[in-house]
Amino acid sequence: xxxxxxxxxxxxxxxxxxxxxxxxxxxxxxxxxxxxxxxxxxxxxxxxxxxxxxxxxxxxxxxxxxxxxxxxxxxxxxxxxxxxxxxxxxxxxxxxxxxxxxxxxxxxxxxxxxxxxxxxxxxxxxxxxxxxxxxxxxxxxxxxxxxxxxxxxxxxxxxxxxxxxxxxxxxxxxxxxxxxxxxxxxxxxxxxxxxxxxxxxxxxxxxxxxxxxxxxxxxxxxxxxxxxxxxxxxxxxxxxxxxxxxxxxxxxxxxxxxxxxxxxxxxxxxxxxxxxxxxxxxxxxxxxxxxxxxxxxxxxxxxxxxxxxxxxxxxxxxxxxxxxxxxxxxxxxxxxxxxxxxxxxxxxxxxx
Amino acid sequence: xxxxxxxxxxxxxxxxxxxxxxxxxxxxxxxxxxxxxxxxxxxxxxxxxxxxxxxxxxxxxxxxxxxxxxxxxxxxxxxxxxxxxxxxxxxxxxxxx
Amino acid sequence: xxxxxxxxxxxxxxxxxxxxxxxxxxxxxxxxxxxxxxxxxxxxxxxxxxxxxxxxxxxxxxxxxxxxxxxxxxxxxxxxxxxxxxxxxxxxxxxxxxxxxxxxxxxxxxxxxxxxxxxxxxxxxxxxxxxxxxxxxxxxxxxxxxxxxxxxxxxxxxxxxxxxxxxxxxxxxxxxxxxxxxxxxxxxxxxxxxxxxxxxxxxxxxxxxxxxxxxxxxxxxxxxxxxxxxxxxxxxxxxxxxxxxxxxxxxxxxxxxxxxxxxxxxxxxxxxxxxxxxxxxxxxxxxxxxxxxxxxxxxxxxxxxxxxxxxxxxxxxxxxxxxxxxxxxxxxxxxxxxxxxxxxxxxxxxxxxxxxxxxxxxxxxxxxxxxxxxxx
Numbered sequence: 001x002x003x004x005x006x007x008x009x010x011x012x013x014x015x016x017x018x019x020x021x022x023x024x025x026x027x028x029x030x031x032x033x034x035x036x037x038x039x040x041x042x043x044x045x046x047x048x049x050x051x052x053x054x055x056x057x058x059x060x061x062x063x064x065x066x067x068x069x070x071x072x073x074x075x076x077x078x079x080x081x082x083x084x085x086x087x088x089x090x091x092x093x094x095x096x097x098x099x100x101x102x103x104x105x106x107x108x109x110x111x112x113x114x115x116x117x118x119x120x121x122x123x124x125x126x127x128x129x130x131x132x133x134x135x136x137x138x139x140x141x142x143x144x145x146x147x148x149x150x151x152x153x154x155x156x157x158x159x160x161x162x163x164x165x166x167x168x169x170x171x172x173x174x175x176x177x178x179x180x181x182x183x184x185x186x187x188x189x190x191x192x193x194x195x196x197x198x199x200x201x202x203x204x205x206x207x208x209x210x211x212x213x214x215x216x217x218x219x220x221x222x223x224x225x226x227x228x229x230x231x232x233x234x235x236x237x238x239x240x241x242x243x244x245x246x247x248x249x250x251x252x253x254x255x256x257x258x259x260x261x262x263x264x265x266x267x268x269x270x271x272x273x274x275x276x277x278x279x280x281x282x283x284x285x286x287x288x289x290x291x292x293x294x295x296x297x298x299x300x301x302x303x304x305x306x307x308x309x310x311x312x313x314x315x316x317x318x319x320x321x322x323x324x325x326x327x328x329x330x331x332x333x334x335x336x337x338x339x340x341x342x343x344x345x346x347x348x349x350x351x352x
Numbered sequence: 353x354x355x356x357x358x359x360x361x362x363x364x365x366x367x368x369x370x371x372x373x374x375x376x377x378x379x380x381x382x383x384x385x386x387x388x389x390x391x392x393x394x395x396x397x398x399x400x401x402x403x404x405x406x407x408x409x410x411x412x413x414x415x416x417x418x419x420x421x422x423x424x425x426x427x428x429x430x431x432x433x434x435x436x437x438x439x440x441x442x443x444x445x446x447x448x449x
Numbered sequence: 450x451x452x453x454x455x456x457x458x459x460x461x462x463x464x465x466x467x468x469x470x471x472x473x474x475x476x477x478x479x480x481x482x483x484x485x486x487x488x489x490x491x492x493x494x495x496x497x498x499x500x501x502x503x504x505x506x507x508x509x510x511x512x513x514x515x516x517x518x519x520x521x522x523x524x525x526x527x528x529x530x531x532x533x534x535x536x537x538x539x540x541x542x543x544x545x546x547x548x549x550x551x552x553x554x555x556x557x558x559x560x561x562x563x564x565x566x567x568x569x570x571x572x573x574x575x576x577x578x579x580x581x582x583x584x585x586x587x588x589x590x591x592x593x594x595x596x597x598x599x600x601x602x603x604x605x606x607x608x609x610x611x612x613x614x615x616x617x618x619x620x621x622x623x624x625x626x627x628x629x630x631x632x633x634x635x636x637x638x639x640x641x642x643x644x645x646x647x648x649x650x651x652x653x654x655x656x657x658x659x660x661x662x663x664x665x666x667x668x669x670x671x672x673x674x675x676x677x678x679x680x681x682x683x684x685x686x687x688x689x690x691x692x693x694x695x696x697x698x699x700x701x702x703x704x705x706x707x708x709x710x711x712x713x714x715x716x717x718x719x720x721x722x723x724x725x726x727x728x729x730x731x732x733x734x735x736x737x738x739x740x741x742x743x744x745x746x747x748x749x750x751x752x753x754x755x756x757x758x759x760x761x762x763x764x765x766x767x768x769x770x771x772x773x774x775x776x777x778x779x780x781x782x783x784x785x786x787x788x789x790x791x792x793x794x795x796x797x798x799x800x801x802x803x804x805x806x807x808x809x810x811x812x813x814x815x816x817x818x819x820x821x822x823x824x825x
Binding site: 369 | 450451452453455456458460461464465468483485538565566567568569588589591592594595598602605606641642643644646647669672676695697698699700701705707708711
């Protein structure tokens with residue numbers, strides 16, 4: 001897949017391939033997509049996997065279920081608004097909800113670094129239990145492994161979820177169509193900025209707490225308000241709203257246009273992004289989703305979501321168009337447009 | 353070069369001889385070194401901060417004037433633009449007329 | 450955010466753009482000399498709004514982009530040492546060196562930390578007395594006072610395990626190099642508002658007079674840039690050429706005297722190589738002899754690092770404004786943000802990255818290529 005580079009181009013030696021995995025491969029941007037495409041899909045090629053949805057719809061006998069898995073890596077393990085445990089429960093529950101399914105069961109696998117204080121483990125597991133109760137799911141199987149000190153960043157958790165598919169309600173990343181309205185269920189950038197502020201190094205304080213939440217009840221509100229007519233649902237985690245919209249534009253082969261003025265960016269997120277030179281569109285979220293609904297149902301959908309505690313900041317942020325398929329563009333304050341591309345890797349704070 | 357943003361001083365202290373302040377950037381708070389503006393700032397003032405250092409005090413009167421000039425300019429009729437387009441006889445040091 | 454958001458007002462911005470378009474009787478060529486300004490211009494589509502009246506050429510105003518290859522290679526070497534904690538601003542991490550970049554060094558186990566302020570690097574040194582902390586001190590004049598204070602502080606506190614790899618550049622020599630080039634088309638400049646906050650603007654007065662180019666000290670928000678461009682066009686339309694200050698809320702003619710004083714105490718002028726451009730005499734800063742202890746190039750053996758110097762690199766043409774990023778044959782094909790060939794594609798302030806990321810979904814200018822759909 002490397003482009004051919006002719007001999008007489010002698011710019012700085014191009015680094016065209018990666019011989020090792022770098023952190024950017026985990027950021028949810030282009031490198032992550034490339035990792036999947038070049039190193040996983042060539043070997044693991046089930047039809048369900050190739051759909052690249054949040055989860056897979058498979059049949060078990062005559063029942064259709066949704067399976068999803070996610071692995072959680074976060075530093076610090078505990079932060080305002082939650083911890084790695086809550087993220088692990090909500091994250092997988094949400095992936096199942098994004099497929100239109102009803103979350104039912106989870107498994108949880110733990111890779112624990114030698115030396116992790118027991119009281120930290122206790123707090124996190126208790127937190128997971130509470131989150132599971134709120135989400136209405138049971139953790140039915142699990143596993144633990146311990147690795148040597150220095151090999152594990154404290155704790156990694158994998159959760160795999162099983163949900164009951166709904167044959168009437170099946171939003172898919174491939175189903176967005178020109179004319180659909182693009183909605184967001186809440187404020188953007190909150191989780192990512194909370195984590196950055198809790199991490200050592202950048203040393204700033206902000207009055208924010210992670211927005212991690214079980215989104216299933218809000219999805220139900222949306223489903224009822226639109227009578228099952230939701231084309232696409234996705235929760236923009238790592239890589240932010242921008243990455244998610246790009247994935248959908250690509251999967252559905254449509255163009256997406258969003259309006260900068262309509263994005264719900266809370267003050268603390270805006271301030272932190274200004275200070276660090278970050279774009280809120282690429283900052284991680286854990287408690288919102290983007291929804292693509294037919295235009296004539298958009299207002300009703302937004303109003304319904306706003307009636308729910310998790311959806312108070314729900315709003316329209318854009319629309320799907322026939323133009324520039326696969327691209328996401330944004331209308332700026334000045335009336336111009338600019339492309340909202342996927343980032344190669346993580347956003348880095350800048351000085352310029 | 354140079355991501356510098358305005359923030360409000362909400363605390364001033366000395367750290368082993370170095371004047372430091374807590375700056376509020378619209379809801380985000382971070383420490384910044386005030387050594388380069390120490391003589392001219394006090395609590396509540398706005399400063400421009402670049403990589404953790406205040407490099408200037410925001411001249412609030414000028415800031416307001418810039419904005420008002422721009423806003424008024426945007427509301428003028430076309431004929432008035434033409435009049436404005438003729439520059440002053442000699443350069444005005446320090447600012448747009 | 451106060452003193453920020455109001456300078457993004459779309460209605461006022463569009464009116465300003467209209468005004469510029471109506472005032473210009475011909476198309477003028479202006480250069481902005483600051484990566485932050487390039488970022489705003491491309492991101493907000495200001496150049497597209499003013500297409501008929503102004504051509505904006507993006508100058509070498511991104512310190513990340515112009516950091517010479519040798520310094521990146523030295524950074525990579527230092528960061529790879531097991532006894533070193535290498536501290537850096539975030540945007541330096543992806544800049545390609547001769548065969549590696551700092552992110553890859555991190556992948557291989559290098560202890561690399563992103564810091565927001567140079568003082569954080571000094572703190573790192575006090576907290577890790579058994580390691581050497583090296584800080585990558587890059588930037589234009591805006592960042593020099595911060596880097597100077599880090600050295601001063603380390604000296605004051607007796608932090609002996611702290612040193613800096615310096616790669617500072619200054620603006621006026623770059624401006625002169627551009628103006629002296631035989632194929633120069635630039636008729637006016639937007640000077641960098643935060644560089645001038647530190648340095649003032651008197652250095653630019655002889656340049657404006659000698660080369661008869663308007664120089665407008667300009668801020669970074671859309672309204673600042675539009676006003677700065679408007680002032681430059683107004684001068685050009687009336688045949689005038691002087692230094693004017695748009696960024697009055699932050700810049701004074703004398704600049705920040707205290708900052709200048711400490712910079713002069715810690716640093717001296719030196720010749721500096723600019724990546725993609727070559728050496729420009731007296732265009733950089735180096736640590737003075739009294740502070741040589743804090744110079745990483747003195748503390749560590751860095752002489753036998755071989756640098757693969759490119760013979761001819763289009764980055765230089767982009768940085769000097771000779772070509773637009775999309776006019777480079779590698780743009781969007783062999784050279785993309787995830788596989789950058791040169792620095793302007795890496796830094797988010799670099800012209801190539803700005804063009805690529807904010808892309809051209811609007812009607813393409815002649816020769817423009819779209820960023821998507823290229824060979825992956």
